[in-house]
Amino acid sequence: MTAPASTLATAFFAAFARHDTEAMVALCGTRARLDYPAFEIPGKTKVLRADGHVRTIGRPLWSGLIMAFPDLTVDLRGLVSDHTATVAAKVVLAGTQKLPWGNIPCQGRGFESRQLFILRMAADGLIGAVTAYWCNSDLGRQLGYHEVN
Numbered sequence: 001m002t003a004p005a006s007t008l009a010t011a012f013f014a015a016f017a018r019h020d021t022e023a024m025v026a027l028c029g030t031r032a033r034l035d036y037p038a039f040e041i042p043g044k045t046k047v048l049r050a051d052g053h054v055r056t057i058g059r060p061l062w063s064g065l066i067m068a069f070p071d072l073t074v075d076l077r078g079l080v081s082d083h084t085a086t087v088a089a090k091v092v093l094a095g096t097q098k099l100p101w102g103n104i105p106c107q108g109r110g111f112e113s114r115q116l117f118i119l120r121m122a123a124d125g126l127i128g129a130v131t132a133y134w135c136n137s138d139l140g141r142q143l144g145y146h147e148v149n
Contacts, residue, residue: 005121006081009089012119012127017074021062025054029126034058038136039102054130068106069095089117097143104145111142 008027015023034057036050050057066072072095081087094112097104115134122128140146 003125004081005084005087005119006079008121008127009079009081009087009117009119010076012130013074013076013089013091013117016062017076019066019072021059021066024062025059027127028054028058028130029122029124029128030055032058032122032127033129034061035129035131036061037131038134054127058130064101068097068099068101069111070098071095085121087117087119087121089119091115091117104140104143107144109143111139113139113142 012024012027015021015027032054034050034052034054039050039061050061052058072093075092075094076089077092078090079087080089092112092114094110096110097106097108100106113134115132118129118131119127120129120131
């Protein structure tokens, strides 16, 4: 019997709150997709985006976030599920920056970011896709980073 979507989502965010990226990845299928539309790092020749797979993009992204913000808190504020395939989760991430993260240099500032996660379950009973939305300009502002285009 497959666990309800809400059970998997709750376990995923509990692992995130423990800074256990391996447990987060283990709750996702081997081909699970990751899409963070707000996340991008401009480079010299291309823009790096968080659009790919949990194992190749998500794991290092989450690990880097935890390293840059060692006091990171993950507060699951609400969860809506259809009990089989999709979960919408209201999550608040907060922490104090101790290392550079992406293109944001460390100024020792803190942030609090309200985020919406959409988790879609796969046929194998694991998470098949993770999508998250947040206001990137507000996050940058809180950390003292102002990107000029």
